[in-house]
Amino acid sequence: MSWMQKLYQTYNEVEKSADLLDLDKETLAPLWHSPQTAHIKIVLSGDGDFISAEVLPDKTIVMLPVTEDSEGRTSGLAPHALADSLQYIAKDLALTYTAEIVREVEGKNGKKKIVKEKKEDLIFNLYSEQLDKWCAYTSNSKVLAIQKYVHKGTVLADLIKEKVVPIDSGGKLLESWSKKDGDIQDKPKLLDVLGQNPEIRKALVIWSVQTHDLVSETWKDKEVQQSWSEYYQDTLISRFCSVTGKEQKIRESHPAKLTYSGDKAKLISSNDKTGFTYLGRFEEANQAVAISAEVSHKAHAALRWLIERQGIRNDNQVTVVWATRFANADEDKVLSLPYRAETDIYAALFAEDNINEAADFGFDAAKIMKKRLHGYRAKLKANQQISLLVLDGTSPGKGRAALTYYQECLPDDYFANLDAWIDDFSWYQRYKPKEGKPWLFVAPSIERIADTILSKSELEDKSKKAKKQLYARLLPVIAGGKNVPIPYDLVQKSFQTACNPYANHRPEDGEKIREANWQRNIGVACALYKGWRARHHDLDLSERRTYSMSLEKTNQARDYLYGRLLAQAENLEWYALYLQNGKKVPTRATNAERYFQQFAQRPYSTWLNIESVKLVPYKNYLTNLGKDFYKQDIGEIMDLFENDDFMCDDKLSGEFLLGYHCQKMEIDRQIAARRAAKQKKTETAE
Numbered sequence: 001m002s003w004m005q006k007l008y009q010t011y012n013e014v015e016k017s018a019d020l021l022d023l024d025k026e027t028l029a030p031l032w033h034s035p036q037t038a039h040i041k042i043v044l045s046g047d048g049d050f051i052s053a054e055v056l057p058d059k060t061i062v063m064l065p066v067t068e069d070s071e072g073r074t075s076g077l078a079p080h081a082l083a084d085s086l087q088y089i090a091k092d093l094a095l096t097y098t099a100e101i102v103r104e105v106e107g108k109n110g111k112k113k114i115v116k117e118k119k120e121d122l123i124f125n126l127y128s129e130q131l132d133k134w135c136a137y138t139s140n141s142k143v144l145a146i147q148k149y150v151h152k153g154t155v156l157a158d159l160i161k162e163k164v165v166p167i168d169s170g171g172k173l174l175e176s177w178s179k180k181d182g183d184i185q186d187k188p189k190l191l192d193v194l195g196q197n198p199e200i201r202k203a204l205v206i207w208s209v210q211t212h213d214l215v216s217e218t219w220k221d222k223e224v225q226q227s228w229s230e231y232y233q234d235t236l237i238s239r240f241c242s243v244t245g246k247e248q249k250i251r252e253s254h255p256a257k258l259t260y261s262g263d264k265a266k267l268i269s270s271n272d273k274t275g276f277t278y279l280g281r282f283e284e285a286n287q288a289v290a291i292s293a294e295v296s297h298k299a300h301a302a303l304r305w306l307i308e309r310q311g312i313r314n315d316n317q318v319t320v321v322w323a324t325r326f327a328n329a330d331e332d333k334v335l336s337l338p339y340r341a342e343t344d345i346y347a348a349l350f351a352e353d354n355i356n357e358a359a360d361f362g363f364d365a366a367k368i369m370k371k372r373l374h375g376y377r378a379k380l381k382a383n384q385q386i387s388l389l390v391l392d393g394t395s396p397g398k399g400r401a402a403l404t405y406y407q408e409c410l411p412d413d414y415f416a417n418l419d420a421w422i423d424d425f426s427w428y429q430r431y432k433p434k435e436g437k438p439w440l441f442v443a444p445s446i447e448r449i450a451d452t453i454l455s456k457s458e459l460e461d462k463s464k465k466a467k468k469q470l471y472a473r474l475l476p477v478i479a480g481g482k483n484v485p486i487p488y489d490l491v492q493k494s495f496q497t498a499c500n501p502y503a504n505h506r507p508e509d510g511e512k513i514r515e516a517n518w519q520r521n522i523g524v525a526c527a528l529y530k531g532w533r534a535r536h537h538d539l540d541l542s543e544r545r546t547y548s549m550s551l552e553k554t555n556q557a558r559d560y561l562y563g564r565l566l567a568q569a570e571n572l573e574w575y576a577l578y579l580q581n582g583k584k585v586p587t588r589a590t591n592a593e594r595y596f597q598q599f600a601q602r603p604y605s606t607w608l609n610i611e612s613v614k615l616v617p618y619k620n621y622l623t624n625l626g627k628d629f630y631k632q633d634i635g636e637i638m639d640l641f642e643n644d645d646f647m648c649d650d651k652l653s654g655e656f657l658l659g660y661h662c663q664k665m666e667i668d669r670q671i672a673a674r675r676a677a678k679q680k681k682t683e684t685a686e
Contacts, residue, residue, distance in 0.1 A: 002406075004291070005243055006324060006408070010302045010322065010324060011301055011302035012298065014302065027063075027309075028301060029063055029297070030063065032066060032081075032233065033063045033065055033228075034257060035061050035062070035064075035261050036063075036083070038060050038061070039190065039193050040055060041053065041056055042206075044208070046209060048148030048149040050158045052162065055189040059193075065080060065228040067081060067232065068253050068293075072253055072255065072264070082207065082218060083218070084204060086155070086203050088123055088124060089127055089205055091122065091124040091155065093155075097123050098119070100117070101116070102114060102116050128150060134227075135147045146207050164190060166191065176191070190203060233293065236250065236293055241291060241292035242289050243295045243299075254267070258401060259307060259316055259393050265401040267401050269400050307391070315464040315467075317390065317392045317471060318393070319388070319389070319391075319471075321387070322386075323386055324384060324385050386408070386410070386414040388414075390406070390475060392404045392472070416481065417478075417482075418479070421443055422442070424482065424535060425486075426441055426443045426527065426530075427444070427661075428523055428526070429442055430516065446474060449494070451520065451524075452498070474490075477531075488532065491525075494528045494529075500597050501589065505517065511588075522657060522660075523661070526658050529653075529655065532654075533545050533655075558642075558648060559653050559659065560656070561637055561640055561646075562656055563657060563659025563660030564637050564660065565607060565637050566592050566610075567592075567661075567664045569615060573615060573618045574586060574590055579621075579625070591610055592610065595610055600652045602649050602651075604649040
């Protein structure tokens with residue numbers, strides 16, 4: 001459980017860090033506190049008298065004291081320590097539950113037996129009895145004032161009087177509202193903040209007690225927080241903690257609410273007492289593994305804090321990266337301090353936003369990205385570690401969450417691995433044109449890879465299951481360094497998509513969008529194939545090789561040459577159409593595009609059809625204009641084929657796309673150079 005120990009250490013250092021503002025630490029939950037969504041605030045005097053009440057703004061989240069049972073409660077009854085919903089704190093709401101009383105009695109034969117009895121009791125009593133026990137322990141004036149007030153039994157009456165809790169003309173609680181209700185003109189604010197299907201009894205009340213203290217809000221009062229933490233911690237039993245290796249107070253139920261305030265999914269759970277989770281080997285769950293209450297709370301609270309502060313979200317899947325300092329010979333304690341920098345640059349490798357900032361640099365985009373990486377590296381010390389964690393929740397946030405990836409490494413290794421991802425997987429990626437430089441030589445973002453590899457139905461799936469699985473498979477490749485190859489099925493899938501110019505295309509999107517999506521797919525496929533070859537798993541390294549980012553004019557590989565041939569054929573037809581249309585960009589696909597998928601399957605036979613049939617009219621047109629440059633361009637490529645490679649009709653590999661794309665980029669560069677020379681000549685003449 002190194003991840004839990006690391007998070008526990010992070011919590012301790014963040015808590016006492018002078019580098020972080022109190023505002024930064026506000027969402028770091030104190031021991032036995034949890035974020036809850038509050039709806040109503042009641043203001044009391046120091047003597048426990050009601051002063052006022054108001055409905056809080058929508059989605060007001062505050063830190064409230066909880067118990068082990070109440071922190072993860074769902075349908076069962078388990079009151080929080082101080083602030084809770086009306087069904088617990090409002091005695092005059094008079095909600096009841098069926099309590100089961102177990103007692104031992106003496107039978108007729110003198111033997112004792114267990115008898116279970118049921119009786120109705122107020123839900124309020126569950127809350128008040130727990131509060132009374134705390135008040136017997138503490139002398140905190142605010143807690144005692146709340147105890148005095150709730151025992152008066154006027155909570156609901158006071159809220160109705162203040163028009164915080166709405167009622168109908170018959171004096172009953174108003175649970176729904178529409179414009180047809182003549183006795184109420186405006187929708188009650190409480191019903192608005194409770195959302196769809198509101199239940200007044202579930203409106204959570206928080207307390208503000210006016211004393212001589214500057215802080216009247218109990219959920220912000222450090223003394224109130226500490227009082228509850230110390231009291232409740234003393235009620236727990238002690239056992240050996242598997243994380244710290246010490247005898248400590250333990251807990252059996254562990255926190256939830258990791259990715260958002262309503263998240264019920266847990267990382268650690270052992271509540272299956274009837275199945276085979278631990279039965280057969282242990283009598284109790286804590287005999288399998290026991291984690292102290294302090295470690296569990298602080299680790300979960302730190303993770304929640306990191307996710308909120310710097311998590312990279314993909315639906316309910318979250319990635320967190322943070323830097324920590326580990327103990328060495330000069331230090332007798334472990335220090336840890338989260339940094340945003342590593343996460344910011346890490347996020348840039350997955351999203352499009354930061355990539356576009358480098359558009360002005362065009363070909364140097366990958367270098368710019370690496371400079372940023374090393375700029376962040378300089379902020380870290382030699383004895384610091386980078387922790388990378390991926391949490392996969394459930395939808396809609398119930399059940400058990402999963403820690404799908406965890407890695408610790410030193411800064412040099414971490415940034416070297418990110419450098420390796422950029423080096424191995426950078427290829428020309430098509431972005432929105434910016435100052436005439438739409439192509440950036442960078443590693444594709446995970447969003448771009450997903451758009452290429454996943455089908456339309458997978459991308460539109462609300463659960464994002466396929467996307468999360470792709471994320472989990474790519475993360476080790478990005479963070480693991482050169483020894484971690486990319487799964488070949490992802491490379492092959494991107495190749496198949498790129499070979500279909502109409503993949504996932506909708507006719508209503510238009511030709512420009514189709515063309516842009518196809519160019520994106522080719523860029524991704526080339527990047528993944530290039531990276532796969534750079535990290536090929538062959539032990540003899542015969543399949544490992546690196547490709548130049550520019551056209552390799554001496555490369556005699558069959559697949560690479562066939563890619564170059566198809567690019568020349570496409571350019572030939574496009575240029576002819578361009579001239580025929582009065583030097584306007586053609587609006588239809590060329591034959592090279594139409595036969596692209598077939599060409600990848602049967603290159604030789606398809607080339608014969610394209611070259612000797614489909615291109616003939618365009619060749620004749622250009623020849624008549626004296627523009628027969630294509631003869632030399634195609635001839636130079638044909639001369640590079642070795643032996644019978646040209647007549648081989650086997651399927652092409654991803655190297656075909658590299659040759660095709662490099663040849664197209666070379667053609668574009670030549671055109672741009674001619675235009676620049678012509679422009680310069682014109683300016684000189686003027």
